[in-house]
Amino acid sequence: MAIRLGDVAPNFTAQTSMGEINLHEYLGEGWGLLFSHPADFTPVCTTELGRTAALKGEFQKRNVKPIAVSVDPIEDHHEWIKDINETQNVEVNFPLIADNDRKVAELYDMIHPNADEKATVRTVFVIGPDKKVKLTLTYPPATGRNFMEILRVIDSLQLTAYHSVATPADWKHGEDVIISPSITDEQIPDKFPKGHKTIKPYLRTTPQPNID
Numbered sequence: 001m002a003i004r005l006g007d008v009a010p011n012f013t014a015q016t017s018m019g020e021i022n023l024h025e026y027l028g029e030g031w032g033l034l035f036s037h038p039a040d041f042t043p044v045c046t047t048e049l050g051r052t053a054a055l056k057g058e059f060q061k062r063n064v065k066p067i068a069v070s071v072d073p074i075e076d077h078h079e080w081i082k083d084i085n086e087t088q089n090v091e092v093n094f095p096l097i098a099d100n101d102r103k104v105a106e107l108y109d110m111i112h113p114n115a116d117e118k119a120t121v122r123t124v125f126v127i128g129p130d131k132k133v134k135l136t137l138t139y140p141p142a143t144g145r146n147f148m149e150i151l152r153v154i155d156s157l158q159l160t161a162y163h164s165v166a167t168p169a170d171w172k173h174g175e176d177v178i179i180s181p182s183i184t185d186e187q188i189p190d191k192f193p194k195g196h197k198t199i200k201p202y203l204r205t206t207p208q209p210n211i212d
């Protein structure tokens with residue numbers, strides 16, 4: 001069954017390029033980015049894993065641990081990681097799950113048989129500190145993901161998890177945000193002391209609250 005937003009991210013223990021991990025224990029109090037790839041030694045995946053490694057500092061800043069899934073054996077992962085490090089000029093610094101028995105792929109519905117019978121598609125699951133799924137994305141094998149978008153959406157998820165706001169179309173960290181409809185006009189001055197604009201009664205904006 002498909003995993004939906006708000007579901008507890010199914011837990012598992014798996015062999016990875018960094019040893020055995022239990023998903024929930026590994027994530028601890030942090031956020032997780034679980035993302036699948038069609039296969040080892042494929043070009044798009046090579047660039048995606050390289051990009052994830054290059055963005056290590058950005059993920060750390062957001063307290064997000066990336067974990068990649070590929071349905072190939074651990075020996076292949078170790079060889080492929082050497083290629084990724086060499087060609088993308090990085091050190092792969094996050095676990096790559098060796099899912100050759102497809103346990104994780106099936107648990108997370110990462111194989112979409114009408115797209116490809118055997119390989120996993122490019123799925124993304126952002127998991128919150130409460131272990132619940134906050135975001136799902138699915139890309140086809142031939143389209144590499146935009147990791148700046150993944151960071152952008154994590155910024156929005158983390159902001160909206162802790163403040164009564166929503167982020168508008170194309171929002172980026174630092175831009176004004178939308179005050180939640182659940183907040184009354186009377187509550188605004190206390191909750192949003194930086195000020196606000198009322199464009200329509202249902203469209204009220206305020207400077208991003210969690211930055212100086």
Ligand code: BEZ
Nearest residue numbers: 038042043044045141142
């Ligand atoms: C790739 O990762 O490069 C790839 C995988 C499957 C189909 C097309 C591209």
